[in-house]
Amino acid sequence: MTESSPVRTTRPRQVRPRAEGWTQRVDAEGKPLLQFTAPKRGMPPVHLADLTPEQRVEKVKELGLPGFRAKQVEKHYFQHYTSDAAAMTDLPASGREELVAGLLPRLLTEVRRLETDRGDTIKFLWRLHDGALVESVLMRYPGRITLCVSSQAGCGMNCPFCATGQAGLTRNMSAAEIVEQVVRANAAIRAGELGPAEHADERVTNIVFMGMGEPLANYNRVMQAVRTMVDKDHGLGMSARGVTVSTVGLVPAINKLAAEDIPVTFALSLHAPDDHLRDEMIPINSRWKVDEALDAARGYFEKTGRRVSIEYALIKDMNDHAWRADLLATKLNERGRGWVHVNPIPLNPTPGSVWTASDKDVQREFVRRLNEAGIPTTLRDTRGKEIDGACGQLVATEEDRAVAASAAG
Ligand code: SF4
Numbered sequence: 001m002t003e004s005s006p007v008r009t010t011r012p013r014q015v016r017p018r019a020e021g022w023t024q025r026v027d028a029e030g031k032p033l034l035q036f037t038a039p040k041r042g043m044p045p046v047h048l049a050d051l052t053p054e055q056r057v058e059k060v061k062e063l064g065l066p067g068f069r070a071k072q073v074e075k076h077y078f079q080h081y082t083s084d085a086a087a088m089t090d091l092p093a094s095g096r097e098e099l100v101a102g103l104l105p106r107l108l109t110e111v112r113r114l115e116t117d118r119g120d121t122i123k124f125l126w127r128l129h130d131g132a133l134v135e136s137v138l139m140r141y142p143g144r145i146t147l148c149v150s151s152q153a154g155c156g157m158n159c160p161f162c163a164t165g166q167a168g169l170t171r172n173m174s175a176a177e178i179v180e181q182v183v184r185a186n187a188a189i190r191a192g193e194l195g196p197a198e199h200a201d202e203r204v205t206n207i208v209f210m211g212m213g214e215p216l217a218n219y220n221r222v223m224q225a226v227r228t229m230v231d232k233d234h235g236l237g238m239s240a241r242g243v244t245v246s247t248v249g250l251v252p253a254i255n256k257l258a259a260e261d262i263p264v265t266f267a268l269s270l271h272a273p274d275d276h277l278r279d280e281m282i283p284i285n286s287r288w289k290v291d292e293a294l295d296a297a298r299g300y301f302e303k304t305g306r307r308v309s310i311e312y313a314l315i316k317d318m319n320d321h322a323w324r325a326d327l328l329a330t331k332l333n334e335r336g337r338g339w340v341h342v343n344p345i346p347l348n349p350t351p352g353s354v355w356t357a358s359d360k361d362v363q364r365e366f367v368r369r370l371n372e373a374g375i376p377t378t379l380r381d382t383r384g385k386e387i388d389g390a391c392g393q394l395v396a397t398e399e400d401r402a403v404a405a406s407a408a409g
Pocket residue numbers: 155156157158159162163164165166211212213214248391
């Protein structure tokens with residue numbers, strides 16, 4: 001059988017070789033372990049961004065002030081990016097501290113920050129109130145600023161090539177913990193920390209839910225965060241199109257997302273067009289197969305009219321074969337034209353893993369084949385590679401340090 005045949009059935013390599021000392025965590029039936037429910041852990045204190053505008057008014061009244069003060073606090077938080085009571089001089093001095101403490105409790109403490117030499121990328125490591133660690137990455141591009149946010153501390157999807165997946169799920173993040181990543185990034189931009197501004201009033205224009213966690217496994221809180229991001233009167237007033245919600249393929253949640261009245265950009269992290277390989281690479285594929293995930297993605301396009309993105313990490317000798325590009329193009333074209341865009345991205349390897357990015361000529365050939373088949377395809381850059389860019393790596397490094405420190409102590 002030739003390399004270009006779409007029906008080659010030789011067994012793929014094991015996704016993480018046992019020689020690395022790694023074994024896939026499995027459930028009682030021997031299938032890769034999937035954690036849909038977070039272990040019971042204390043959620044953070046309730047914050048303004050967890051509440052609807054009506055609930056915020058009620059909360060202000062509970063704290064002993066007239067309801068209209070809620071709007072003032074919203075303005076400080078969503079437009080001035082501050083949680084500092086001292087800066088809110090339009091609030092009455094008496095009761096101000098209590099009001100701000102009650103509405104804007106501290107959610108994220110910056111532990112570390114890594115920056116590229118050019119200063120156009122910052123990776124933040126945040127500690128949550130219970131000590132859990134998460135990351136966000138802020139990237140400046142010509143004409144836009146993108147923030148990659150985390151939606152869970154850890155992740156229960158157990159993808160073997162992903163640093164976050166190795167550690168399992170610690171807990172879901174609250175809506176406010178998700179929104180706070182954006183507010184803190186905006187504060188950093190306003191303070192000039194992301195290099196020279198292109199214009200005054202710069203802020204995050206694009207959000208991608210591609211940090212730690214599977215966003216659709218924390219559906220309600222992620223949607224509350226998205227509503228706050230796009231709310232022009234009581235939130236950050238961002239464009240819904242600028243918000244990308246991604247998933248490894250939780251089909252019922254994709255259908256639910258399609259039924260929401262918020263036209264966010266939807267991205268399916270596919271990484272393999274055939275079940276044979278995807279079963280190993282993306283354990284959720286044992287629940288919902290490639291065709292089901294693609295049907296749901298197509299359904300999203302039909303419901304919203306928004307073109308869907310297919311994310312595809314190119315991993316050397318794993319999923320980067322020419323025949324897989326052809327098979328992907330066939331499966332996408334079978335579902336119509338003009339509904340989808342493919343974003344291959346060379347893998348940012350997990351330290352210690354033998355898996356690495358595809359060679360440049362292989363990347364080019366993969367993209368060429370898809371484009372030739374009529375599927376718009378753009379190779380994405382691996383911004384952040386020089387600062388431990390793969391999701392979960394900064395956390396892994398920090399935890400290694402903590403372990404080393406406690407061993408030394
Ligand atoms: S690749 Fe995404 S879904 Fe898979 S384990 Fe990592 S964070 Fe979770």
